[in-house]
Amino acid sequence: MKIGFIGLGNVGGKLAGSLIRNKHDVTVLDLNRTLVDHFVTRGARAAATPLELGQGVDLIITCLPSPAASAAVVEGENGFLPALGPGKIWLEMSTTDHADIIRLGALVEATGAMVMDCPVSGGCHRADTGNISIFAGGRREAFEAVLPVLKSLGRRILHTGALGSASEIKVVTNYLCTVHLAALAEALTVCKVAGMDMNTAYEAIRISSGNSFVHETESQVILNGSRDISFTMDLVIKDVGLFDQLAQDLHVPLEISPLVLGIFKDGQAKYGPREHSPNIIRRIEEQCGVKVLGTGFPAEMTDDEPEEPGYEVIPKR
Numbered sequence: 001m002k003i004g005f006i007g008l009g010n011v012g013g014k015l016a017g018s019l020i021r022n023k024h025d026v027t028v029l030d031l032n033r034t035l036v037d038h039f040v041t042r043g044a045r046a047a048a049t050p051l052e053l054g055q056g057v058d059l060i061i062t063c064l065p066s067p068a069a070s071a072a073v074v075e076g077e078n079g080f081l082p083a084l085g086p087g088k089i090w091l092e093m094s095t096t097d098h099a100d101i102i103r104l105g106a107l108v109e110a111t112g113a114m115v116m117d118c119p120v121s122g123g124c125h126r127a128d129t130g131n132i133s134i135f136a137g138g139r140r141e142a143f144e145a146v147l148p149v150l151k152s153l154g155r156r157i158l159h160t161g162a163l164g165s166a167s168e169i170k171v172v173t174n175y176l177c178t179v180h181l182a183a184l185a186e187a188l189t190v191c192k193v194a195g196m197d198m199n200t201a202y203e204a205i206r207i208s209s210g211n212s213f214v215h216e217t218e219s220q221v222i223l224n225g226s227r228d229i230s231f232t233m234d235l236v237i238k239d240v241g242l243f244d245q246l247a248q249d250l251h252v253p254l255e256i257s258p259l260v261l262g263i264f265k266d267g268q269a270k271y272g273p274r275e276h277s278p279n280i281i282r283r284i285e286e287q288c289g290v291k292v293l294g295t296g297f298p299a300e301m302t303d304d305e306p307e308e309p310g311y312e313v314i315p316k317r
Contacts, residue, residue: 002027003149004057004080006050006073007094008035010230011120012063014127015093015153020044022130022152029053054080054088059149063093066238067100074104086112089146093118093134095174095239098164098246105138105163114142117163119170120154123217124230125301131155131308137166151310158313168246175243175257178236178277180214182260185281188222188292198223198294217301218278223294227279229301234273236264 001024005016008030019026020042027045030036036046047053050073054060060080064070070092075081084090090108092101096117105115116138126132134154136143143159150157160166187210191201202223205215218229244257267280285292 001025001059001149002057004029004047004053004060005044005063006030006053006060007063007065007069008032008039009063009065010124011127012093013039014124015061015063015120015132016044017042017128018130018153019149024149024152027053027057049078050074050076050080051078051083054083058087059089059091059146060084061091061093065094065235067094067097070094070096071100071104075107081107081111084108084111084113088113089142090115091118091146091149092116092167093120095119095170095235095242096167097242098167098171101137101167102164114139114145115163116142116146117166118146118150119166121170121173122154122213123301123303125217125303126155126305129303129305129307130310131303131305134158134310135160135166135169137161137168138163147312153310155308155310156313157310158315171239171243171246174236174239175260177214178240178260178264179256180212181218181278182263182280184212184215184219184222185278185284188219189281189284189288189290192290192292193288198292199296202294202297220297221276221300222278222281222292224297224299225291225293226299227276227281228299229276229278231277232274233264233268233271233277233280236277237261237268237273240264 003024004027006029027047028039029047040046062070073079101117108115116136118134118136120132120134122132132154133156134150135158137160160169221227221229240261247254
């Protein structure tokens with residue numbers, strides 16, 4: 001199967017790297033020509049437009065920063081939609097609006113092609129090693145057709161139901177991650193102001209009921225001082241905004257989500273849209289006149305688990 005990959009950013013580049021590492025035939029496209037050239041040196045081919053890419057492959061994967069960017073490569077000028085037809089598949093791996101993937105999916109299926117939304121979760125460091133989790137929404141026929149490729153991209157693969165369902169659950173999980181991050185910024189700062197040893201505080205949280213995946217990853221880069229988790233405040237606002245809009249559309253009254261969204265909008269206004277998301281703690285540090293740091297923590301996360309073949313996760317019934 002020939003695979004085209006559009007979007008070689010923090011997550012997409014690592015996913016495309018997993019495909020190349022696992023000996024897939026890959027053609028790449030990105031606005032950043034330097035990134036494209038890097039993947040060409042690793043064995044990929046380059047395409048000039050989404051249409052050209054779509055004409056030469058069986059499976060198109062997109063991993064882009066916004067719903068608008070995804071729509072542009074599908075239906076915009078030189079988009080790949082005219083290149084689709086029976087036997088071709090589009091996998092949308094961006095974190096996107098479920099309504100937009102359903103709209104675009106209808107256009108794709110009208111050509112006879114198949115489509116799935118397949119966002120990932122678990123951190124860029126796990127995307128780099130093929131150990132990330134993948135949510136997959138779409139027809140079971142499409143899921144089974146792409147499952148061998150998904151097993152090269154990730155470890156735990158969950159078929160979430162109809163097209164759009166994976167995008168819905170992804171924004172739910174990103175919302176929860178953001179809530180944990182905002183709470184940890186407060187908790188770690190309280191520990192610092194209280195005079196606690198921050199390495200001890202980290203371990204106390206890690207071995208307690210207060211632990212979370214976010215603590216075991218993002219707290220480490222906070223305490224290192226780099227605050228680099230390869231995710232930025234504008235992306236947090238996009239994702240939590242998608243969750244908040246989903247809740248509004250469903251008439252679910254929320255209290256925490258608007259607060260968290262406001263916290264990150266304030267952080268973006270203070271430090272810029274491309275500021276690392278864990279540096280949201282800086283808002284509280286500055287008010288308290290402290291710097292929340294430990295010793296011996298990494299500047300960025302790496303995955304120390306060996307790469308293993310992916311498998312489908314079956315929900316308990």
